[in-house]
Amino acid sequence: ELRWKHEVGIGRRATGQGNCFGDDLMMHEPGCCKDGLSDRFSFHVTAEQAAAREYGEESCRAFRTSVLEALPHSWQGSWDTALHLAHFQRQKRGKGEQKADLARLAREDGGAGSFPAQRTGLKLGGSPPNALAGLLRGRKAGEEVSPNVLVAHLREGIEVVHLFSGRVVCRLHLPSPGLHIDVNGDGVPDHIVARGGDPLEDVDEDESSAGHTHLGPCSAVARTGIPARAPLFNATICDAVPHARLARASQGRVEVAQPMALPLPGPDGEYPEPIRQRHMTVYLHSQGEVTALDAEGDLLWKETVDATWTGIGPFDPEEDEGEVPTLRPLPLHTHGLPTAILAAGTLHGYVLDMDGRVLDSMVLPSVPAQPLLVADWNFDGLNDIMLLGHHGVFGWAQVRRPGALSYATLVAALIVIMVGVFVSQAREEGPSTKAHRPRGRSTDQAA
Known part of the structure; x- marks a missing residue:
């Protein structure tokens, strides 16, 4: 039995002038003008318009x-x-x-x-x-x-x-593209955008940022607030000397994947509560370079892998054209915190840890039609990887290794062995240490 139904567009007035996302927004899509909105407390509205409003x-x-x-x-x-x-x-x-x-x-x-x-x-x-x-x-x-x-x-x-x-x-309203997350744990959402381009181009001037900050191509820009206007940090996500690799490439332009974030543990190794959680941001560009930045935008590490794509142009969601790279956080266990990075291009995929070390790699049998999926498709409690390609569906399962036991398990097994050895020795030494009463002789005089 149907309990309720929610449709996209409910609570908005259809004006034919664009799609206005909500009533409390500070940014709207082009074509959404003020004349197309009516006052929430206006009594001169039709019954149909009043029924479409979201009360509460x-x-x-x-x-x-x-x-x-x-x-x-x-x-x-x-x-x-x-x-x-x-x-x-x-x-x-x-x-x-x-x-x-x-x-x-x-x-x-x-x-x-x-x-x-x-x-x-x-x-x-x-x-x-x-x-x-x-x-x-x-x-x-x-x-x-x-x-x-x-x-x-x-x-x-x-x-x-x-x-x-x-x-x-x-x-x-959270504009696309980019990543929206509280990077530095100050309780304010941040907007991180990765910018591609030709690293050999001259530095451009970003007029939209406060203070007219000079930002070059192949960079990451973070702003804070709703809407995101105050600058937080900016950093380069390409190699400082990429000329040799770009010379071998078919084109000099570098495309970037959507950035991702991983939670950072505290000094004691524990993760704080979500409202104070700090994150590291990770970036991947079409030449296969993975870059990690901390919450302040400082470089943590760089690693070059073979997760490349041609970089002929960014993916267009309207036309469903272009190549789709993958850059996603990878929780090893279902419903667990992500502690690994999944990066893939058109031919190869890699799993990296938080320090940039390559844990595993895979050859993709088909060009991905969308980013690789992270899901537990065999229901063993461990997340697996799925590829939806143009020539079929492929999967890689995470396998438990018998030798990969945790330290606590090894200590518990050692304690059990020690207790078993102690009990066995106590049983063997018990009869020999017991005091025996001397046997009496037939010639002894009874007391």
Whole structure:
């Protein structure tokens, strides 16, 4: 039995002037003009328009911690459209912010105590009068929670839909291409874009960045904020002297894959909570060079592999043309943290660890029609690799090696062996050490 149905475009007014993604956005697609939007509180609307509105929809700012946990977001083609379950909760507001709102309300209403109690509760973070309020309240630290929303990763960004009612909780516009993630763990989403080009070209000037930062081709640019305007870092992702390799290539232009990120452990080797998690970013260009940068944009390592493609042009999702490279995080276990890197071109694929060492390589039997997939297709608890090519579907399974036992397993086995040896020796020495009563003689006089 159908419980609810959510269609793309619900909550938006169809004007024929473009696709406007949400009502609380700071950026819109070309053709989406202000005249095409009507006021949420306008009473002069038709019944059809009123029925299409998403009552209870809020700004993603009210769920900013949960939104950060739903990242990373990266969309290159239809294969990146995905759904996953999550638990969203409202952001708790600090006392200082509440006092500031209280003072502002007092000034607006002519003095303290002159504004209604209901308005005070709403302004200070109280529950708004909608059906989603009770289901999206905060939770205690360490409390096990169940998912209450569906997070959809779309071309325009992320859309959060309530799991039990189908209502849109919030929408957040995240432009493509690029990677959206909180790199430095400051609680603000960042936007990382990898730029290709000819490394032998002159340095261009990026007019869109603050301070007119000079950015050359084959570089990575990171900006922070929503929308991403403040510069975070920029770095080159190509070899400093690529002339010899480019001279052997058919074309000098370098294409880049979508960047990816891996979580970095803390100084104690443990991973912090998601809101303070720092990440390393990884880049791959068409000449097979893999570059890793830390959260500040400093170089961690570079490794050259044979994961190359011709670089005749970037993939066009509209025409479904071009070559599709692969650069994805690889969790070794299902539902585990990614600790490896999967990089592939048109003929070869590689698995690298976080330090840039090659763990394994593979020859691709077909040119990929989309990036390689990471999934547990044999249900053994270990993630595997799938290739959807133009000539068939191929897979590589991750195999458990009997000799690859963990250190804890080896220590436990050694303890069991030591206990067994001790028990066996105790049994052998027991009868020889027991005191025996001397046998009596027949000639001994009874006492």
